[in-house]
Amino acid sequence: MKVLNVQSAGRLAWIEAPSPQLSSAHGALVRPIASASCDLDRRLIAGITPFKPPFALGHECVAEVLQVGEAVLTVRRGDLVSVPWKIACGNCPQCLAGRATACTTVPRHAAYGVPAGGHWGGLFSEVVDVPFADAMLVPLPPGLNPLAVASASDNLTDAWVATSRPISTRENARVLVVGGTESLGVLAVQMAVAAGAGSVDYLDDNDYRRDLAVRSGGNVDLPTILDERYDVVVSATRDHQSLHRGLLALAPGGHCSCIGIIFDDPKIPLFGMYLRDVTLSVGLCNVRPHIPKVFDLVSSGRCDPLMVSPTVVSPDEATEALLDPLAKCIMVRECIT
Ligand SMILES: [Zn+2]
Ligand SMILES: [Zn+2]
Structure with a gap:
């Protein structure tokens, strides 16, 4: 064979x-x-x-x-x-x-x-x-x-689990998806909408994926400062700075699911997260x-x-x-x- x-x-x-x-x-x-x-x-x-x-x-x-x-x-x-x-x-x-x-x-x-x-x-x-x-x-x-x-x-099931779990415990969750990999970010936008998010913003500098995110129900016109705006962040990026930005975009009590596989050790803004009382989940699905x-x-x-x-x-x-x-x-x- x-x-x-x-x-x-x-x-x-x-x-x-x-x-x-x-x-x-x-x-x-x-x-x-x-x-x-x-x-x-x-x-x-x-x-x-x-x-x-x-x-x-x-x-x-x-x-x-x-x-x-x-x-x-x-x-x-x-x-x-x-x-x-x-x-x-x-x-x-x-x-x-x-x-x-x-x-x-x-x-x-x-x-x-x-x-x-x-x-x-x-x-x-x-x-x-x-x-x-x-x-x-x-x-x-x-x-x-x-x-x-x-x-x-x-990927498809990973996107569902990463979004639906934190959204299910938060009413009208404001969701930010940080894109960067080929499919996971856009799939996460679709799954966040399916899971009943109040709003879904999509952060990515790639026009092709931004277009797919809009067609999936996401919004790509984001304010310059994202800090403390979101109840749920789904990080589907490998870029350290984008992950960092996503973590600080969490509102108090927020949850970040990190599903872009990062092989090295990015700098995590632990004190900023501590002050916001947030949760970071990362792991194989x-x-x-x-x-x-x-x-x-x-x-x-x-x-x-x-x-x-x-x-x-x-x-x-x-x-x-x-x-x-x-x-x-x-x-x-x-x-x-
Ligand atoms: Zn895989
Ligand atoms: Zn077993």
Whole structure:
């Protein structure tokens, strides 16, 4: 089978590899049919993360189920499923506490498409082993466009959790989204609107994303001074100064969700935050329990993830399209079951 591999920094190629076999009675083999690029992927390809090539790329997709182990109860051959980015058993104390990201049955940080806890394959590949099918896979409801939820594995659900959690405890929340990565900021604008925010402002100097943010219900005409204006800030940037500005834009009692992955140590305005009595949350998203809600939001038209994924490509075109610096892209292949 073919695997989309980051071969070396900046070099992406399809390589031949043995097809995976079912790893246990609880596992499934799936074939990704709509794979999306995560905002992290371009940096993984460029080799500017702690995770060094070679490795198989991809940790967002909808797949068709090819084969299931005899103990699998919730999916069967032919089902379309969302495949979460994180490998997790669903049964260890961490998983049962809702922290699949800290699953103790597999190496810490075991995931698709990022060699942080071993190599588990990538979700652009032709066939992928899912070791815990019932705990991980989420079947799509009938009629839901697989392309629209290709990113439910990570970015789309991350945007929902980062916005809806703090908005749900604040009436008419004034929200600021600090953009900067390809899709997360605009998705956060859509999700903040869907979560019932009172207002959603979007801060970004990129005209393409600003336009998408406006079309998503955000406002981009912001005052020069943002200090203490917002109940909720969603920071989807890697820029240290923008994060700093976002943190000081929090009103007393505010909450900042930091979802742009920053690998180094930015300066945090701790005393300014102390004086405002604010909360900063940062961490990997436990997507699995929230994916059905994200399916509902997409089905009902309350968010439009395809707006941030305008490029749909074949496997042959993917190696070039994935280098596009602006847009999230979706790679498709036909179903075979
Ligand atoms: Zn990701
Ligand atoms: Zn576990």
